[in-house]
Amino acid sequence: MTEALTSKRLEINGIVQGVGFRPFIYQLANHHGLNGEVANTATGVSLMIEGPEDRIRQFIDDLPNRKPPLAHIVDVSVSPAPVTGFSAFSIVKSRAGVSRSTLISPDVRVCDDCLAEMRDATDRRFGYPFINCTNCGPRYTIIDDVPYDRPKTSMRHFTMCPQCQAEYDDPDNRRFHAQPNACPVCGPRVTLCDAHGKMIAADDPIADTAVRLRQGQIVAIKGLGGFHLAVDATHADAVARLRRRKHREEKPFALMCSSLARVRAIARVEEAEARLLVSIQRPIVLLAKREPSPIADSVSPRNRYFGIMLPYAPLHHLLLDAGFTALVMTSANLSDEPIAIDNTEAFSRLGGIADAFLVHDRDILLRTDDSIVRYSAGHMRPIRRSRGYVPVPVFLREDMPPVLACGAELKNTICLTRGRQAFVSQHIGDLENRATDDFFRLTVEHLKRILDIDPRVVACDLHPDYLSTRYARELSGLPCVGVQHHHAHIAACMAENQADGPVIGLAFDGTGLGTDGTVWGGEVLVADCRSFTRAACLAPVPMPGSAAAIREPWRMAVAHLNAALGEDLAGLPLPLFRSLEKKQVAVIMAMMEKQINSPLTSSLGRLFDAVAAMIGLRGRVAFEGQAAMELEMILDATESGRYPFAWDDHGEPPLHIAVTPIIRGVVRDLTAGLSAATISARFHNTLIGLFDALCRHLRSGTGIDRVALSGGVFQNHRLLTGLTAALEKSGFDLLTHRLVPANDGGLSLGQAVVAAANVTDS
Missing domain, CATH: 1.10.357.160 (Tetracycline Repressor; domain 2)
Structure with a gap:
């Protein structure tokens, strides 16, 4: 290099660990002829880069445009540094630090490259149900601490064989520092067990599972974030038996189909819905049924829709290769309990439901249900935000103090804030029993640890009997801010839209304690993120x-x-x-x-x-x-x-x-x-x-022309689409939910924002 050298230090924050970001930096630096080094740190990725000024500038410009598919850059800090004379570019060992503000990738679907290898009879990972690389696979559910390195994941129990280690150490390999990297020689394995947890000898446990499903058996299958209970969705007797054993009378079951073509055979799929189905998050998508259907009527009774997802784990693909029209894949639990994640726990809790178990020996460190979404009024609307989306933060309008918000009783989530980032947890469930309360508490502690957030404020619902409220008020040494339920709904909608207010907020749901001690749920508020006025409500009845x-x-x-x-x-x-x-x-x-x-x-x-x-x-x-x-x-x-x-x-x-x-x-x-x-x-x-007329009436008196829609009633497609069209025609600026659920699953975000606003103001 004959041109004048300069040196820069870059600190990059975001989802930049476990997603192939360091090899991307390595390859990009070599592409531009630059020397230096890159390392994971507790705050993200740190690198020193040396070379001509113009090449460094082009390198920095290329960062956001050529990043790996799972990476998300929040910010890049660039500062001058002394030239030290690096002779090449290298990837160095992760550095620990006092702050741990890096973002963690969610679990995502297996990528097409890995699927091609899994189905290649000449590949050493042919038929391997745990194939993954830096572009796919588990993240959130296997991490115990940061920086995100193998010893701090549930893969620490598996020592890589020489071939896997060579891939892991090679910056030019797709599996460079892929922490779950493994193969049939050195990695996790599946086992088929009977209803009592005793191993069943099988040359191919997955193929044997498929046979059992064809015969009408119920099989508990361990996946990424927990167990599913599976049956052949065309087998009416099996579906009915699953309902009886699970004590789930009529609530729809989720389906899994092997391909988009299979989905289209049983449901009507619009282009936007197809994009949701094939996305890396692989959520359950609500889709209009086709009639007649080979799917058993009891899968989704008295409902025009199926909830369908495509396979996201390699094991799912191998199972569905048996040619099923669809499998019921419902959360493995008894009603109102969290899903099972541990093998021993599953045998104990699900032995009375499942005829067999397909388990594996990679631990799930944090249970995470499947996400549920619906395409409505022109956008994706989350109904349950969990696997695939968590723990990606909601980015806020401005910095906030560290707050722990404890959510409500139903569809509980918790929220932790750090600067402009709000981390809404995976779906925890209804806090109505000891098991779910334990999961709630575990989630709080786990997220506080891996996000390194020490809350200075705790927020909760006003209802004194909610377990989440009791937990918040038991925390010693922290100021506790009670937030009215429907104000939290509107604040959540404002927060994800980076709006402050004032807004006319339509907060519609089933139950929420009001400030007057009555049960609210048909509320029209004039609100900002600090306070609200109850402008209108449905006339109360007993x-x-x-x-x-x-x-x-x-x-x-x-x-x-x-x-x-x-x-x-x-x-x-x-x-x-x-x-x-x-x-x-x-x-x-x-x-x-x-x-x-x-x-x-x-x-x-x-x-x-x-x-x-x-x-x-x-x-x-x-x-x-x-x-x-x-x-x-x-x-x-x-x-x-x-x-x-x-x-x-x-x-x-x-x-x-x-x-x-x-x-x-x-x-x-x-x-x-x-x-x-x-x-x-x-x-x-x-x-x-x-409500269109009422909003126009309130606008005439307040001058407010922005309306926020929140609350579980807005899961109603007809109401949301109709009211959206009417309000927009009336000239309102409309705020709706696209990042967190309109139901109580988004409530913790609103609680956090309201609590922060009140603490800051005081």
């Missing part, structure tokens, strides 16, 4: 039986009918009363009159339940949100009619949105003999017209 009214929507139907009609309800010619005795109705009426266990609620979710029950669709539910979901499933998309609506525009906020005209309209249509499909459509249309 919730007879409290939590029992969630399980039995007919109770809410009686409550709304009583509020709207105030007469002898049992005499009304409604489908609801065909399945109820007059005594049952009388008991509920007495409870409400005497205010016995009948808290007031403004919940829109409960209004959906009431209408579903009134038309005879669903008087009792087997899972949360079932009645509302089925009400959406039956609607007639060609119907354009709607019911009258109004709100009380007198006195102090909040405005009370009158539900009475809607209920009376439903009763009128029922007695006139109109179909449930027509009534459902009119009900949806009414809500769209109502």
